[in-house]
Amino acid sequence: MTDLDTTVTVIDAAARAHVPVLLWSDPGMGKSSVVRALAAADGVPVETVIGSQREPVDIAGWPVVTDGAVQTLALPDWAQTLIDARGGYLLLDEISTCSASVQAAMLTVALERMVGRTKLPDTVRIVAAGNPPDRSAGGVDLTPPMANRFLHIDFEPTAEEWLTGMRSSFAALPASRGIAADELRRADEIGAVCAFVEARPALLHQYPDTDEAAGRAWPSRRSWEAMARVLAHLRRDDTAAISAVALGLVGDGAGSEFMEWRASMDLPAVADVIADPSIVAWGAARPDQVWAVLSGVVAWASGKGTKDAWMTAWGPLVEAATHGAPDVAGAAARALSVAMPAGAKPPAAARKFKDVMIAAGLDVGSAA
Known part of the structure; x- marks a missing residue:
């Protein structure tokens, strides 16, 4: 489980690396509130797209027919708002309780940053949220290809964090510990990931063999590469955030092995x-x-x-x-x-x- 402090840091690092985050928690834990608070702190808009209440065209855009042929796709209001603002937060909510076609439309937005034929600005930070399928009516597991494209965070703020929020009217969030990556910091993490996979080649790609595992993080060439990109935006000594990223992108098994290996290495910069x-x-x-x-x-x-x-x-x-x-x-x-x-x-x-x-x-x- 990841507390609020580390969740804020990981969302920031993942956004810098253009890796979409998927927040998991029981209902009522404050997933959407965190995203709204992040947007308020940055002074940018937040647009929420609730998957269970949408159709694919609400996400991908409405076809515009001219002379009997589709000429373009009209942008949904939420997309136009983010484009006009040149940035902001997009919350793809209830991703585990919507239809497969809506999930697919959400995935296109999250991964390709495309809404119909229009690209969202790089300054749009994309966060998805969902309740575990066994904790929501009509909940379904994500397909393995879809799950493999997200950084999964099991969000559980501590009681102390909740109490602090209550006393302050939830007016502020912890500051992110994320950093701006440079070539040297990226090289640190590429070197670590390459060396680990060299030592544990069986963990490079492990397709999940159960339905539950299929809907969460699992190791693939894609997710290892994404992990190196996100880790470059974290301090080398931020073990809590590094662990959350590792487990959130390559899964509990491979992620735990990577963290144990990393702790034993004591690598220089x-x-x-x-x-x-x-x-x-x-x-x-x-x-x-x-x-x-x-x-x-x-x-x-x-x-x-x-x-x-x-x-x-x-x-x-x-x-x-x-x-x-x-x-x-x-x-x-x-x-x-x-x-x-x-x-x-x-x-x-x-x-x-x-x-x-x-x-x-x-x-x-x-x-x-």
């Missing part, structure tokens, strides 16, 4: 490794630790896409190969070689990876 590769005890580190660090370095260089970043990234790889981790460094060098920007030349020190670079089609003789 990619920024620190790039600045001084010698801070890592390469020879004493476990292979998965080396994988995590070097995967992050390669991800940073690939994301930057510049010659300077690509040249700099060879430093930690050479350091690792020289000081006890040549096999892992060689594998990382293969990935870095493939990401070489146009006009770049491998540094002279990279000749240590001669065979790898030749296999990648690089001219080792032209090393700088």
Whole structure:
């Protein structure tokens, strides 16, 4: 269960990463109130679309027929309001008690940010909400493909949070702990996710085998990638929020294993490794630790896409190969070689990876 403080943080981080959130709780826990309060705090509109009271055209738009043919789709009022305001919150409520066709229309909005033929602004934050099927009349489990596209949060504010709200007329929410991600922070999380899946490849994709599991988070290539994007918007030490994201995107089993593995790693930040590769005890580190660090370095260089970043990234790889981790460094060098920007030349020190670079089609003789 996730308290109010962490829920606010995760909604913020997910919105920054453009990953839709799905709040689950018993009726009366305040899911819609949280979204309205977030909108009020940001000074933006909130539009609520209640799935059980809508038809697909209320979400996707009404066909406009001209000369006997559909020419366009008229925007629903809620979409026009958000577009005119250039942002805001969209709450897709009661998603577990509406028809399959309405769910499908909601999914298109949540994932593609499309309403008919019109794209919602990137500044629209999308949150869905639902009661567990066994706690609502006519409740149904989400289909596995639909469930896999959301970050699921089991929302349960603490008694203390509720009491604080009562005393303050629910006038304010806790401040988000989310952060703006940069290339280095993204690289930290890409490296961690890649190293974990390298160590536990069976967890890369596990299609749910029960109806209950099918409607919640489960691990897939899509959800692991989404997790890396959302985690980049959280502090490295925010264990509560990181755990909520992991369990909410890849499920309890894979998410718990990831958190246990992460706690045992004690990984340095990619920024620190790039600045001084010698801070890592390469020879004493476990292979998965080396994988995590070097995967992050390669991800940073690939994301930057510049010659300077690509040249700099060879430093930690050479350091690792020289000081006890040549096999892992060689594998990382293969990935870095493939990401070489146009006009770049491998540094002279990279000749240590001669065979790898030749296999990648690089001219080792032209090393700088």
